[in-house]
Amino acid sequence: SQQGEEDPQALSIQEGENATMNCSYKTSINNLQWYRQNSGRGLVHLILIRSNEREKHSGRLRVTLDTSKKSSSLLITASRAADTASYFCATDVPQGGSEKLVFGKGTKLTVNP
Amino acid sequence: DAGVIQSPRHEVTEMGQEVTLRCKPISGHNSLFWYRQTMMRGLELLIYFNNNVPIDDSGMPEDRFSAKMPNASFSTLKIQPSEPRDSAVYFCASSTGTGYNEQFFGPGTRLTVL
Numbered sequence A: 001s002q003q004g005e006e007d008p009q010a011l012s013i014q015e016g017e018n019a020t021m022n023c024s025y026k027t028s029i030n031n032l033q034w035y036r037q038n039s040g041r042g043l044v045h046l047i048l049i050r051s052n053e054r055e056k057h058s059g060r061l062r063v064t065l066d067t068s069k070k071s072s073s074l075l076i077t078a079s080r081a082a083d084t085a086s087y088f089c090a091t092d093v094p095q096g097g098s099e100k101l102v103f104g105k106g107t108k109l110t111v112n113p
Numbered sequence B: 001d002a003g004v005i006q007s008p009r010h011e012v013t014e015m016g017q018e019v020t021l022r023c024k025p026i027s028g029h030n031s032l033f034w035y036r037q038t039m040m041r042g043l044e045l046l047i048y049f050n051n052n053v054p055i056d057d058s059g060m061p062e063d064r065f066s067a068k069m070p071n072a073s074f075s076t077l078k079i080q081p082s083e084p085r086d087s088a089v090y091f092c093a094s095s096t097g098t099g100y101n102e103q104f105f106g107p108g109t110r111l112t113v114l
Helices: none
Strands: A004-007 A010-014 A019-025 A031-037 A043-050 A055-058 A061-066 A071-076 A085-095 A098-103 A107-112 B005-007 B010-013 B019-024 B031-038 B042-050 B053-056 B065-071 B074-079 B088-095 B109-113
Touching: A004 A085, A010 A019, A019 A031, A019 A085, A019 A107, A031 A061, A031 A071, A043 A055, A043 A061, A043 A071, A071 A085, A098 B042, B005 B088, B010 B019, B019 B088, B019 B109, B031 B074, B042 B065, B042 B074, B053 B065, B074 B088
Parallel strands: A010 A107, B010 B109
Antiparallel strands: A004 A019, A019 A071, A031 A043, A031 A085, A055 A061, A061 A071, A085 A098, A085 A107, B005 B019, B019 B074, B031 B042, B031 B088, B042 B053, B065 B074, B088 B109
């Protein structure tokens, strides 16, 4: 079953604009991670936010976490064409002693020059 | 430092043939993951090893799939016999510690079964 689901599925913006992607999940988590995937490539880790954190920054990225609403958002400020990629949230799911990440289906971001 | 290495990068085979995908994790990482990505189902975890031991293989679709990790620097995912519905991109990822930590993905193997 899907733990994290991103919204929107696709987003198209102009260079210089901000992009906001959302992730909702179903069960309690220890941490939430965001990954980027360029076309034809593997996923690349962007940022990890723990359940006791509300906001985290990394360069032009800002991630927020609202555990009461079971949701997270990823904001990319001053977007560039090179930010064009799919973005995935991943949540930890403890299952029978196994600790693993469950990925959403992603938001496909297109930044037009 | 070399990242996660996967081979082959592309594989085209005919239905019924055996397919073996290979992965070399980042040195020092003790967790290794095999994922499958398709448009319909997204990114699915197939199997997860920790210290070369399979911890969770609940995502392995059926007996046609098997995975091994004979040592800390090598893992294989085998499909025998292959079917057209196995066509997907298969990723290997590695991490330190448990499955909750940041994962480093390889470039993937694009498998096409005709």
